[in-house]
Amino acid sequence: MQTLISQRSGILALQRGEDVKTAALHGDELNGVKVLQEAAARYDPAEIAGTLVLLHVVNVPGYLAQQRYIPIYDQDLNRSFPGKERSNTAERIANAVYKRFIEPCDYGLDFHTSTRNRTTMYHARADMTDPEVNRIARAFGANLILSGEADPGSLRSVATRNGTPTITIEMGKAHRFQPPLIKRALDGVESVLAELGVLPGESVDWPGWRRVIDSAKEKTWLRADRGGLVDMRYDHPLVYEGDAVCRISDHFSREETVVRAPFTGLLVGVLQNPVAAPGHPLCHLVGVDGETLAEIEREIETGEFTEEPWA
Numbered sequence: 001m002q003t004l005i006s007q008r009s010g011i012l013a014l015q016r017g018e019d020v021k022t023a024a025l026h027g028d029e030l031n032g033v034k035v036l037q038e039a040a041a042r043y044d045p046a047e048i049a050g051t052l053v054l055l056h057v058v059n060v061p062g063y064l065a066q067q068r069y070i071p072i073y074d075q076d077l078n079r080s081f082p083g084k085e086r087s088n089t090a091e092r093i094a095n096a097v098y099k100r101f102i103e104p105c106d107y108g109l110d111f112h113t114s115t116r117n118r119t120t121m122y123h124a125r126a127d128m129t130d131p132e133v134n135r136i137a138r139a140f141g142a143n144l145i146l147s148g149e150a151d152p153g154s155l156r157s158v159a160t161r162n163g164t165p166t167i168t169i170e171m172g173k174a175h176r177f178q179p180p181l182i183k184r185a186l187d188g189v190e191s192v193l194a195e196l197g198v199l200p201g202e203s204v205d206w207p208g209w210r211r212v213i214d215s216a217k218e219k220t221w222l223r224a225d226r227g228g229l230v231d232m233r234y235d236h237p238l239v240y241e242g243d244a245v246c247r248i249s250d251h252f253s254r255e256e257t258v259v260r261a262p263f264t265g266l267l268v269g270v271l272q273n274p275v276a277a278p279g280h281p282l283c284h285l286v287g288v289d290g291e292t293l294a295e296i297e298r299e300i301e302t303g304e305f306t307e308e309p310w311a
């Protein structure tokens with residue numbers, strides 16, 4: 001899913017703060033679709049200093065089939081940018097969307113959720129070394145930003161490289177509308193619009209706390225070495241090296257395997273379906289240390305950190 005904000009310098013005088021928003025790059029990721037529906041109703045084109053363009057559903061075949069990938073050959077639209085005019089289905093869709101809607105834009109916000117049976121903590125992904133990406137990522141106001149380049153062929157990576165600084169927002173679960181997350185995302189959109197001068201009367205909404213974590217640092221998917229029933233054990237998304245993250249047991253509870261955190265970090269994504277096969281991803285752990293760790297610990301102590309990180 002995605003939202004794009006456009007402010008192409010060539011037409012800046014006429015269309016200052018032109019915005020494009022698009023959604024459902026992955027066909028089952030619905031929170032962003034709702035964000036765009038609400039944003040469309042919220043802003044009167046005559047009253048904003050710019051143009052808001054919303055693409056609620058990009059992966060139409062996946063959306064209709066209620067699945068992540070394009071149903072034909074399971075192609076991932078978000079690895080197919082910028083696409084080609086004469087190629088497979090995914091590349092053709094990507095190319096048409098890219099040429100018509102993304103290339104003419106100056107900024108992009110790309111909304112995603114976790115894949116089915118998992119959930120992801122509300123956070124932004126952005127290449128914070130790019131000053132314009134950094135600007136919109138900060139203005140969006142998510143508490144957590146994972147900084148790093150996006151996967152090759154993803155919208156974020158291609159658009160950012162070609163002059164449309166884009167961030168990704170990861171929010172919650174597939175196949176659901178999650179109102180607390182949708183509200184936060186709408187606040188984030190409004191804050192970015194304020195930062196870009198599209199809503200001159202509004203102020204940029206800085207979060208009470210924010211951590212930028214370099215995503216090239218330690219990160220891993222904790223996987224189930226054996227199959228069974230999964231029982232999550234953590235209290236906070238912050239876990240310390242050696243902490244029990246979850247327990248996997250057989251149906252008679254005769255055998256148990258405790259899965260421990262291999263390093264101290266944040267559980268950014270977690271499994272929700274409690275039945276795991278060997279090799280199944282359980283949790284996505286991103287390492288934190290030093291000052292960031294101390295700050296998150298303080299936030300947990302003061303009760304800020306637990307504020308609905310999963311919705």
Ligand SMILES: [Zn+2]
Binds near residue numbers: 025112113
């Ligand atoms: Zn996605």
